[in-house]
Amino acid sequence: MTWHQQRQIGDVTVHSLTDGQFRLDGGAMFGSVPKTLWERVAPADDLNRIRLRTNPLLIRLNGENILVETGFWDQGGEKFEAIYGLERDETVFRGLDALGLRPEDIHLVINTHLHFDHAGRNVTLTGDPTFPNARYVVQRQELHDARHTHERNRASYLAAYIEPIADAGLFDVVDGEHELRPGLSVLPLPGHNLGQQGVVLRAGGQTLVYVADLIATLAHAPTAYIMGYDLYPVTTLETRKQYLGQWFEEGAVICTPHDPDVAFAQLQANPKGGFVLKGL
Ligand SMILES: [Zn+2]
Numbered sequence: 001m002t003w004h005q006q007r008q009i010g011d012v013t014v015h016s017l018t019d020g021q022f023r024l025d026g027g028a029m030f031g032s033v034p035k036t037l038w039e040r041v042a043p044a045d046d047l048n049r050i051r052l053r054t055n056p057l058l059i060r061l062n063g064e065n066i067l068v069e070t071g072f073w074d075q076g077g078e079k080f081e082a083i084y085g086l087e088r089d090e091t092v093f094r095g096l097d098a099l100g101l102r103p104e105d106i107h108l109v110i111n112t113h114l115h116f117d118h119a120g121r122n123v124t125l126t127g128d129p130t131f132p133n134a135r136y137v138v139q140r141q142e143l144h145d146a147r148h149t150h151e152r153n154r155a156s157y158l159a160a161y162i163e164p165i166a167d168a169g170l171f172d173v174v175d176g177e178h179e180l181r182p183g184l185s186v187l188p189l190p191g192h193n194l195g196q197q198g199v200v201l202r203a204g205g206q207t208l209v210y211v212a213d214l215i216a217t218l219a220h221a222p223t224a225y226i227m228g229y230d231l232y233p234v235t236t237l238e239t240r241k242q243y244l245g246q247w248f249e250e251g252a253v254i255c256t257p258h259d260p261d262v263a264f265a266q267l268q269a270n271p272k273g274g275f276v277l278k279g280l
Helices: 026-030 077-083 091-097 116-122 140-146 163-167 232-248
Strands: 004-011 012-016 020-024 049-053 057-061 064-070 108-110 135-139 171-174 178-181 184-188 197-203 206-210 254-256 265-269 276-277
Touching: 004 197, 004 206, 012 197, 012 254, 020 026, 026 049, 057 197, 064 178, 108 178, 135 140, 135 184, 140 171, 206 232, 232 265, 254 265
Parallel strands: 064 108, 108 135, 135 171, 206 254
Antiparallel strands: 004 012, 012 057, 020 049, 057 064, 178 184, 184 197, 197 206, 265 276
16 A cells, blocks of 8 residues: 655645545445435445545645644554454554654644544554654644543543643644644634634645545535534534635645545536535
8 A cells, every 4th residue: 555645735745644544334424415325435345334544644844844633543452443444554654754754753733633533643652742842733622622522522532642742731722713834724624523623735826725524535525415423514514615615716735534545636616516526
């Protein structure tokens, strides 16, 4: 498996990494969309699960190495990994290594949100920060919600990869839209949960957006293809209506966190309304 791909956004190089494949129930991934429709774009296995990936991004901006997402929780044990059909055919560490980078070389980590399939590699097997020289950017709302879970979201968070980062004082907690570096911002994208943020990079007249679970895979681009996992599906709909038209107009490169096959994509107008995503 060679996933590694890169794109140029102005003078900024963006590398798509992957932390391997996993599987989730197709019905849960497509919410109210009938299986007869979604299985055309996302075939199910004999347990009704569809193939997904965890796809972090490395942005090389003005000499800094900025990592978006850290990877899939790696300390869940055999049963956990079987439930999620985890296959680490590639890892974020091997991806960094191929670029000549060690975890110590990462200057900034952006946690889009703190679910275990996005922030699970925030810490090492010994419980230490994986990227010891990095600040970890997270929304205040998300850090709060991860620490005050309820029955509907509890399975998505583990204190094991959150509290060591807080204890080490490495979280940079932000509220709402925030420019981290010239041309690089985080942007709240509520719906999947309240505290999710996307990442927007603008350089040389080009735009790249890491959309987080607002659009989990290319197959989720149609406006009403909303995950059953989303806590606030109507908010997901509103957030999509707020931004997709703008990103389409800008010709933005779109990176989804979980597409199993495509690293970089672009929105196209759907003749039936809304948008579809096509791989670049
Ligand atoms: Zn996710």
